[in-house]
Amino acid sequence: MRWASALIASSCRFKLNDLEFNLCPLLNKPGTELDISFSQLTPPTNTSYRYTLGLGTPIQRDVTLPADLQCEEGTYLCLVVLNTRPNHPSEPARYLQVVPIATTTSLNPKAKLLEKALPGDLHEPMQLTLHGGLYNGLSQKAAFIFHCDHAIEEPSSPQFSWQFNGTHTFSWRTSHACPLNFPHGSPSQPIEDQPDPDPPARPPPDPDADNPPHRGSSHLALFYVLMCASVIYILLRYILPSHSRSRHISSFQSFMTLRRGRRKPAKSFRPPAESLVQWAEEEQLDDYEIDDSTPLTPTFKRAFTASSQYGSAG
Template sequence: MRLAAIAALVPLCRSLAAAAATGQSLTTLAKSCRFTLDNQKFDLCPVFEGNDGGWTVAHSRQTPPTVTKTEYKISFQGPLKRSKKVSDDEQCPEGAWVCMIVTNTRPKNEDEEPRVLQVVPVAGELSLPKPKEGDDFVAEEYQPGINMTAKLVPATQKTKHDILHVHLHGGYYVHKQQKADFQFVCDHKAEEPTNPTTLWNWNGTHTFEWRTKHACGERLSKDPPPPPPPPSDEPEEDPDEPPKDSEDDEVPGKKHKLLDPDQIAERSRQSMMRVLASSAAFMLVIMYLVYFPPRRLRRYITSYVKTHPRLLRSRVGERVLVRWSHEDFPVFDASEEDTMVNTNAEYEGIGTDEQIPLKPSPRRSVLANYGSAT
């Protein structure tokens, strides 16, 4: 069985070597899975031979009242094995090397079997039925075969190493081409054997990340290469990638981040404390100037008041004084008389010609002898 697996691996390794050399669709085969790309030597044989049974990558998400599970089955040594216990329409079709199966379960019904929602052949050599008349499917659109391609994506400040992309084609689902994109990332600290992880699925492209030390290429040129241009923060645009949302925009000044509510509350408290502290300091300064005015300020206020004597006058008018006098009458009985305004008869002989004016100030008084003994 070991020999059969290695024999099935040879076409894939040969295809990979040819793709690495050209970076285009494969039409020729080589002898090994060790290849050279952009003056770098790669050896992915330990990765492809590391798991005879293939890889299974799965992740689940909550979709109340169910739980949806997405499972990828991957093989680099030939088509995936099929089971006789599962119906043909609920398992990967013949010739599929990479396949996605989506199922869901109801957690409250543990006795139920998972329900299959999708079976998507991502890559492989499929045998599709011929299209019927009036069908939207066009036979020329499907290109059978793995048709592997490989390319190096320059490093950025985030990745630090060139990323090796290996594409496997040949998938088809609901009149749409499918392919797998394995992104091999150089990781010197990875513990082998490593496994792939899913990144995203968009518009028929299923992307995986594979961190391994075998993705660290060995540069062949002995002479020091010319210094590369400084890596850009923005990676090269991939037409297969899904569009970015507005919050994913990396242009400085246009990024809208979600702020932490605790951080916002802390900033509000700090701003309020600053306002209160400023107000308290202002009030203390005003109170100090009122109770302990400087000599220059005191002189200025005194001179200003002398030139504006009306500031010290009472603002109470004659009508208010008359109203106040009428309000005092109910206090006395009918037989009593207010001697504060109308003098007592016992003292009528003393200064009978002196009257109490309505204006509290002696200025501009009608009586000429106001305040005098005559």
């Protein structure tokens, strides 16, 4: 973030990076207060947030309210959070929070220039930060982002942007945020890069937002690719072949069961002639004269033993 130190005197005129600004028409209105309010549905209740900003002087305390239901004396910016039940309109609002954000004890106003929101912008936005609040042991600060707008109708007012970790941020479009020493329509010079001594707290990024990949994304992607490749290899190498073999074995068993069901009884068994010749040679039956041209016809007895005759030629 680019920034420039501010020279803020007792008045609301100051210089930033050789640019002159005058916020007195906005901030130097003693006795004037601005209310920045919005609500949020929190079923079954409704929660409202009311920021009160004192312009030039601290906000006035309400003598009709107890002290613990309003910010302390000397507060420039105070947040009050109220809660109501829409189904019970007769019930009074309940105070959930009373937060002093900027106080005279340590106001310490600081201004700096930010980077242009769009390349076509003529001027950088200006940020004014107010300090001094303390709530639940957490330091508070208010950051007003002023945008130069020559066409807006004055008096203008700020709009709430976001709140996180003690930083309350507002956007304020106004013609009084335009540099005095530049003619209307003239761009300002780019500011130099310098460290920010008072950075506001930033809300955590949205995990669903389109953010650029971080440095370790390529390694993580490679890891996922290798994991997927390993799973595919295991499937192809072990699981799918085993499943295929199981199907083949099951088919073979079914085939053999069907074949056994179709086999003829043992009495109709007729071995081939070649087997008979081989068996005869193994038994050394020299008395047989085997003519290769004449097929052997086996003769079976009631009990088939090793001494049984295998048959005769002719």
